[in-house]
Amino acid sequence: MPAVTVSGLRKAYNGLEAVRGVSFDIAQGEVFGLLGPNGAGKTTTVEILEGYRHRDAGTVSVLGADPEQAGETWRERIGIVLQSSAMYVNLTVREHVALFAGYYVAPRDPDDVIDLVGLAEKRHDRVKTLSGGQQRRLDLALGLIGDPDILFLDEPTTGFDPAARRAAWDMIRSLRELGKTILLTTHYLDEAEQLADRVAVLRKGEIVALGTPRELTSRAVGTEIRYRRDGREVVVETNEPTKTLHELTGEALARGVELEDLHVLKPSLEDIYLELTGGDEE
Amino acid sequence: MLVHQLRAEQRLYWRSHELAFFTFIFPLLIYILLGSVYGDDPIESEGVTGSEYLLAGILGYGVAATAFAGLAIIVVLRRESGVLKRLRGTPLPGWAYVGAVLASTIIVFTIEVVALLVLANVMFDVPYPDRWLSLALAVLLGVVAFAALGVALTTVIRSAEGASAVVNAVYLPMAFLAGSFWTPQAYPPVLEAIANLLPLTYYIQLMQDIVLHNEQIWADWTNVGVVAAWGIFGLVVTVLRFRWEPREG
Numbered sequence: 159m160p161a162v163t164v165s166g167l168r169k170a171y172n173g174l175e176a177v178r179g180v181s182f183d184i185a186q187g188e189v190f191g192l193l194g195p196n197g198a199g200k201t202t203t204v205e206i207l208e209g210y211r212h213r214d215a216g217t218v219s220v221l222g223a224d225p226e227q228a229g230e231t232w233r234e235r236i237g238i239v240l241q242s243s244a245m246y247v248n249l250t251v252r253e254h255v256a257l258f259a260g261y262y263v264a265p266r267d268p269d270d271v272i273d274l275v276g277l278a279e280k281r282h283d284r285v286k287t288l289s290g291g292q293q294r295r296l297d298l299a300l301g302l303i304g305d306p307d308i309l310f311l312d313e314p315t316t317g318f319d320p321a322a323r324r325a326a327w328d329m330i331r332s333l334r335e336l337g338k339t340i341l342l343t344t345h346y347l348d349e350a351e352q353l354a355d356r357v358a359v360l361r362k363g364e365i366v367a368l369g370t371p372r373e374l375t376s377r378a379v380g381t382e383i384r385y386r387r388d389g390r391e392v393v394v395e396t397n398e399p400t401k402t403l404h405e406l407t408g409e410a411l412a413r414g415v416e417l418e419d420l421h422v423l424k425p426s427l428e429d430i431y432l433e434l435t436g437g438d439e440e
Numbered sequence: 441m442l443v444h445q446l447r448a449e450q451r452l453y454w455r456s457h458e459l460a461f462f463t464f465i466f467p468l469l470i471y472i473l474l475g476s477v478y479g480d481d482p483i484e485s486e487g488v489t490g491s492e493y494l495l496a497g498i499l500g501y502g503v504a505a506t507a508f509a510g511l512a513i514i515v516v517l518r519r520e521s522g523v524l525k526r527l528r529g530t531p532l533p534g535w536a537y538v539g540a541v542l543a544s545t546i547i548v549f550t551i552e553v554v555a556l557l558v559l560a561n562v563m564f565d566v567p568y569p570d571r572w573l574s575l576a577l578a579v580l581l582g583v584v585a586f587a588a589l590g591v592a593l594t595t596v597i598r599s600a601e602g603a604s605a606v607v608n609a610v611y612l613p614m615a616f617l618a619g620s621f622w623t624p625q626a627y628p629p630v631l632e633a634i635a636n637l638l639p640l641t642y643y644i645q646l647m648q649d650i651v652l653h654n655e656q657i658w659a660d661w662t663n664v665g666v667v668a669a670w671g672i673f674g675l676v677v678t679v680l681r682f683r684w685e686p687r688e689g
Contacts, residue, residue: 238526
């Protein structure tokens with residue numbers, strides 16, 4: 159049974175449809191990425207799955223339950239990291255994690271979770287003294303403390319510097335190894351490409367592409383071959399890169415010329431993404 | 441789970457120095473100040489001294505500060521920062537959270553009442569009250585009713601920045617009109633009429649009956665009834681309008 163099933167999901171705010179008929183499944187243990195620009199409906203979708211929002215239409219099942227009806231036993235199995243950090247700034251890291259551990263029947267050990275998110279040295283510091291990135295890690299710790307089966311991460315690395323993002327990625331990969339199902343939203347392509355087993359690209363409330371990062375990059379747009387001839391750049395687009403390249407190089411060899419600065423470029427997820435979302439990233 | 445949350449609530453309250461000062465220390469300071477100025481004036485209508493009369497007024501002010509103003513500010517801050525939303529995402533049951541917050545406020549106000557009584561006794565020779573059970577019940581009634589009103593007030597506050605402005609604009613005039621700080625002159629009729637509607641007016645009368653006149657809480661139901669009715673009003677507003685999350689957009 160999939161961990162998450164979403165079918166025909168719709169949600170409007172004041173007559174504006176934020177989510178317009180979204181359907182997808184997430185398998186147990188899968189890392190699923192919801193990718194899209196701001197305002198594409200990512201957070202609305204995730205918050206419906208988390209049980210925060212009422213949906214207008216469609217069916218939703220998370221760990222076999224409808225989030226809107228599900229109670230505290232269901233919440234025991236769900237871990238949530240919201241888009242913005244919110245916590246008690248006057249507690250220490252240890253106190254805060256221990257407080258939340260008390261909400262669950264079978265929590266993980268607070269000290270282990272603090273170590274896992276890399277806050278061991280900050281254990282006894284007040285939350286208000288933490289940097290933004292450290293608070294985000296505490297967020298993750300609070301999402302993990304209940305030892306959830308499924309973890310929702312809403313833009314976990316937005317606002318991070320590159321080093322902090324790498325560290326967060328490593329952490330999320332280590333969660334996958336624990337067998338957690340993870341739903342991750344992001345507007346960073348490289349993040350989806352690095353972390354997700356499968357990616358759904360959302361645009362204006364609809365899924366415009368769904369597949370593994372590899373599937374997404376291998377479809378549609380052709381491969382580009384670039385070289386220079388007589389100082390001018392030549393670009394050849396092809397769906398049969400092997401054949402085209404063979405022809406080009408064969409011809410060049412026959413004529414005894416060099417294809418200067420020869421490149422074969424596979425389209426990146428970024429190209430696909432820009433094409434799919436119409437470049438309306440803010 | 442309730443005890444677990446209660447412990448955290450207590451820790452949070454006392455660690456938030458501004459809030460603890462504003463809601464807990466401030467009433468004590470006001471009592472010392474006003475008691476020193478008016479303490480020896482006799483209040484002929486009640487047959488007590490100024491410091492005794494003020495004690496009942498400041499006990500009322502104390503419940504307005506801790507349960508009404510303090511709680512309203514805490515709830516708005518937690519709602520706007522997203523802490524309440526986050527709590528909703530955990531298995532912590534709503535009743536356990538509400539229970540812990542109320543119990544924490546009862547603890548704070550109880551300490552405040554004891555501190556005021558000791559202060560009154562030590563500084564101004566005000567005798568300790570005899571009706572401890574009635575006093576305890578009155579503390580309970582006050583916290584629950586004013587907490588309900590405080591949380592009801594949060595439903596009309598839109599932002600964290602507005603919290604203390606709105607709360608002060610409501611509770612300081614209320615405390616003044618209800619006679620927390622006692623002024624020797626009578627109020628103009630309009631203000632008198634407003635004062636006669638306020639829950640705090642009746643709560644202070646209740647405290648006067650118990651602390652100054654050694655009456656039992658059940659001797660006269662009028663004051664209890666009005667305070668309870670206001671509490672129920674607050675509860676109804678809360679149930680109908682309370683939001684766990686910041687307003688959208």
